Amino acid sequence: MALRSRVKSLRTQGINQPKVTPRWPQANGEEQLRHYYITSRKLPLSEPVVSLPAFTDPDAFSAGEFAKMEPEGPRGGREEEGVNCLAYDEAIMAQQDRIQQEIAVQNPLVSDRLELSVLYKEYANDDYVYQQKIKDLHKKYTHIRKTRPDGNCFYRAFGFSHLEALLDDSKELARFKAIAAKSKEDLVNQGFTEFTIEDFHNTFMDLIELVEKRVPLTDLLAAFNDQGISDYLVVYLRLLTSGYLQREHHFFEHFIEGGRTVKEFCQQEVEPMAKESDHIHIIALAQALHVSILVEYMDRGEGGSTNHHIFPEGSDPNVFLLYRPGHYDILYK
Template identity: 75%
Template sequence: MAQEQQQETTQGEMEAGGVNCLAYDEAIMAQQDRIQQEIATSILLVSDRQELSVLQREYAAEDTIYQLKIKDLHKKYSYIRKTRPDGNCFYRAFGFSHLESLLEDSKELQRFKAVAAKSKLDLVNQGFTEFTIEDFHNTFMDLLELCEKQPGLSELLGSFRDQSVSDYIVVYLRLLTSGYLQREHGFFQHFIEGGRSEVEPMSKESDHIHIIALAQALNVSILVEYMDRGDGGHRQPPRLS
């Protein structure tokens, strides 16, 4: 009898522990959701152009490492744009920045548009379902056709601030990245784990490997200025993919 009571007590403690763990996990998820909602309501998907000096105000004056590296950035850049830190910032930043540059380069726009037009068939031939990717590809092509009409910068910026349009662009860039990683699996297998699950889902952070893959998939150059807390007053040498 005593043994049965002890077993019941132990079982009850285990169940209570499981409930507590579940409640803790739910609380963490709820907190993360609140943080994401605050970010979404307070930070634009793509900001207006800002003077680079805004970075200096974001770090303490006594943080000499970053302050010196920001001064080093000033030697090359005068302005920046910020993107919402939602895990999609690389793809959104690249998408807007490259299309902005295409507004002043009609020859590159036509080359890039041809690559983008063919890219859907390449993905389908790899096994991606056409019905699944078609809407994302169409939105991507619609935005390139908008660039052909030489719109004002505000119109392009408005498209990237439209959550539905902007997210569709991000999704398609993720698909292109995933497709290239799969096509070149023999090369990338030693540098990345997780396969498609680490690339295609929204809000998954990007790494240098993803940048290389997207750059090669679209045959473009992507320059990344990298700042860390390493010693010295200079930023790390740019990474060119």
């Protein structure tokens, strides 16, 4: 279904109905399997595909079926401990899925635009630090748009905020579209498999073209609240972040802890879904797409005002985000 038609159907269904089932491509095969695990099982794009038989429902594999695919132990038999560990891992994943579903029921992927005053209700009246910092935010901003706290909030907040702004800026839209169109070629030249990233790039371009048609804001919001569309966009923004970090690895390697290479950091902390973002991710995505981002930091630090940082430094921001420990939302002046 074309993205425009899909968005129209979403509007008639109601965009605030959460979709907690991961998008599953219609066709079978190794690359479709990769897409499933990328968007729902936190697999990095650069990790090789395990050769598995085609099947309709990835979750239909039992622990026993997976155990049959394990290599034999040193004594020529399969280790019982391995099966037990696998069952334990599946139980943990099931618990995580239940938690994510509870979050999904309570929080749309991207909310409506809200009065900034809603933040007061999230903190106790006697929480002096946060109450004062919300007052300080009120001096600079009037509204907020919340995102689901699922580990992908930075990318989702960035994507919606910038595309929303492009609805009223045709010059910036043309520049951004040209960069986005070329970005897939840049990633392929770095070694990413074209077929693997193509669907994610297509979704990115479809959303940009939706903005180019000057659709109502409700259409854009509907697209971002469709789990499949929204997650595919997040995957591609993660890819762009990873690609830039690896292209500029000589610079970024000085900021990575734990003795990891930049590539290892990207595989572990950037490409997998639900991994939270920090300064290094924001710097890379801002540079990759040539978009200026301002982040207001609201925490329990001393002082009654929020601190902000602009990425890259000295630029004129057009995306404004609020960071509270572990989470990003969108701000409006």
